[in-house]
Amino acid sequence: TIVILDFGSQYTQLIARRIREFNVFSVVLPCTTPLDKVLALQPKGIVLSGGPSSVYDDTAPKADPKVLETGLPVLGICYGLQFMTHHLGGKVVPAAAREYGHAEVELVDPTALFHGLPEKLEVWMSHGDHAETLAPGFRVTARTANAVASIADESRKMWAVQFHPEVAHTKQGMALLKNFAVDICGAKQDWTPEHFIATTVAKIREQVGETGHAICGLSGGVDSSVAAVLVARAIGDRLTCIFVNNGVLRKDEFAKVQKTMREELKLNVVAVDASERFLGKLAGVTDPEKKRKIIGNEFISVFDDEAKKIFEAEKSSGEEIAWLVQGTLYPDVIESASVHGPSHVIKSHHNVGGLPEDMKLKLIEPLRDLFKDEVRRIGRDLDMPEEILERQPFPGPGLAVRILGEVTPERVAILQEADAICVEEIKRAGLYRKVWQSFAVLLPVKSVGVMGDQRTYASTCAIRAVESEDGMTADWAALPYEVLRAISSRIVSEVRGINRVVYDITSKPPGTIEWE
């Protein structure tokens, strides 16, 4: 085991998942976890995560400084480097120039951490502070043009980097983490998808018991399908899946998903068309967070209603549904609320943030610690069809967060058509699996155009296509001009109500993938 102490960075869980990627088990604990609890896990090494604060602030998240005296190998990342420096007698101050985004690092005095890596690394930086004076015993092992990028004190088994090896933009980040976990710490590489499936299925069986029933919200996407299949493995037909048409699904999605879930995954599916109910509540609402809350609350209340109906029979025999299965992933959790403390709220994802206080069902979230591609790996081990596993992510609040301004049935229909064309052309070009997501967004902007001899005054549609590994960071995809041309000309000529198409060229951060 490698223990990661979380100082509140948005990327903390990403460190765990990178380490799991080379099959070493790793867990994230709040930085305030008492040291004896950390050591009780018998870790082979400790990683100190990044964080949004400054070590010298009174409100900065604190770990027991004795964590630096255990004799175990320690790797500090960003804030972790500053924490080490600060507590071991060095000095951390605000940097004259904040480093943010891509940077080039040059190794000046490489250690085992950089074993097998090139002399120059492309890395991702995100910090406002830096180590001005190193703690005694430490030396600089790598630098950027402006600052210290890595330090080490091998006699105390301490290594630290100012950049983020866990994000995909740091090209050699995985190799670096592997050098630490496997070579330096000697952790075993025995944590695999089969292992995850076996332990998760056993845990669900124990939670739900011999007679308990569960219901599951299916969306048709990877997450809820994998969650459902895992739970079905554990409790068989005591799982009923509910698939809700919330009125903001994509074109033909309601029918298609039902077919796949029943015929391919052999799941027990109840389909509910609640689109009028959702669209009624969304009428007149333009605030993004309000839309999310409305859809979240409505979704749960449709569930409650359906659950009551489905289990009427069980009630008469004294049994009750107690469980609601959700395919919540780690990025949903981290961006909805702070799990371990100080990371900032960005969007409230409906499947976490919008649950009403009086919810009567208990939650099973078997994928809560995982990232999308880990879920795909699990799905493959469960023999699920590629068509489901390779589906691009689609947000719970659906097209509602891609329709800026008011969500009306007419605007939903317009976006469904535009989106279908976008996806069709992306698939035709063989790019569907290469990009993380590709979709259309309907803007509340009208502009003047000319079609035939007619003046038009209609809506603008934005195309968003991004490359990403996990949805936490993303780059806009450099789609070929021919593909953009095909999407644009088909949308303008085939979709009534849109007369202009633009392409979104914003990366995440600073943008988010969805527009709301």
Ligand code: XMP
């Ligand atoms: P953002 O827009 O925050 O999105 O950069 C990151 C990833 O999460 C998806 N997303 C959601 N998924 N419920 C979900 O299940 C939601 O409310 C939600 N909002 C965003 C988004 O599509 C992207 O893949």
